[in-house]
Amino acid sequence: MTSLTLRYVALTDVGLRRSMNQDSGYASGRLIAVADGMGGAAAGDLASAEAMNVIRQLDRELPDIDPLEALEKAVAHANHRLGELVQDDPSVEGMGTTLEAMLWDGERFATAHIGDSRAYLLRDGELTQISTDHTFVQSLVEEGKLTPEEARVHPHRSLLLRVMLGRDDNEADFDWFEGQLGDRFLLCSDGLSDMVDDATIERLLSSETIDAAASELVRTALENGGYDNVTVVIGELVEDDGEPDENLSSSDGQPQLVGAASGGPRPRTGQASGGTGKSRTRGEAKREREPDPEELRYAPVPPSKWRWVRRLVALAVVVGAIAAGLFYAYQWTQDQYYVAASDGKVTIYRGVQADIPLVTLQRVDEVTDIELDTLPAFRAEQVEGGLEADSRANAEQIVENLRDLAVVPKPTPSPSPTPSASASADDEQGA
16 A cells, blocks of 8 residues: 655735735644634634644644544634633634644544635546535525525625634534545635635646645735735645655645744734834724724624623523423422321322422312221321322322221210119109
8 A cells, every 4th residue: 555645835925905914824744724813803813823823733643542533622622722812801702713624644634624714625637625614605505595606706705604713602524534646635715715716726726736836826816806815725645755855845844834823913902012102093093993804704793792691691591491390390299189197187188298498399188087097007007108199089089998998986875874873863762
């Protein structure tokens, strides 16, 4: 079996309409990954950089853990890291990042995907998108309401349904992918896929070398408008002959880290940045108030001021469900009956026999005229312990059965007069 190795290249450009790069890319012989940060003023560069700096820790030997499991844990850790940043500085809530990652174990790839960054495969000259966008328009395509061509130009094509936000309500897709000799894998941010159609990507990715392909892809995205940051990461499976290709940028064997993760994110907007102290002009202030297009990708995400409202609503739902359950449980107990003793008499109770602090689950329904001590001893013990009944009618039947067993005490006869008393009475009559 041919031993394969992964050649790689990572390249990024800020684009023609952006002032900063919120993408992060990473490439090595084990790992290729792209993260597209978003949120505009809410620190998209911080999100992609922090996520990438966690994910790239996978670029090492992993002898004691399954690669896919390792990737899942790394993505969870990256998401948790974003949550910590939001907790420490609420001004950055709303930031998030996509993630596309492929971890090579020497035989196959473990893959992770969330958001609308893409993974493409070029095999035998044919391009295939192997990731599925987590976007609104993709959901319409899957429902048959849009064609892929219509989705490409839809005004809401960048509206995300899933993205890494530092919360637990968005999960990434994880899978295995079998690579073959000659395969080229392209991971890219939407700054490429929105500007360059698949047919052109297929042609440019087929360039003589992956370095040339990366350069041509970025250049074409810029020529087509360059509305967003453009990041491409390419991996190519080749036969491992132990000799690096000196014509490639990866010939030195060093990982390539590009974008926000390589230079460190800018200071946060919610904290003092130690600026020059100059006052802002009216135009600058106006520009800062204008919504960044990246923030519009977060339209479905509730703002931070609703966080506690959502939690209170969730708590109210839980409490309401518990209360409803308790109410119906109580109602059920009040449809039950049993026969027991009360003040020495057989008594019908409504409810169930249970001692719960502050809650009364039974009450006397009828006290009968059957004395407990008129019953046989073993029956009296049963009554004292309580006899369950399926219904009120069943309780009445139990009472009637007990009545048949009850021994009615015979009346005590009047005492007969003594002889001396009779004689005394006769003498009195004679006198």
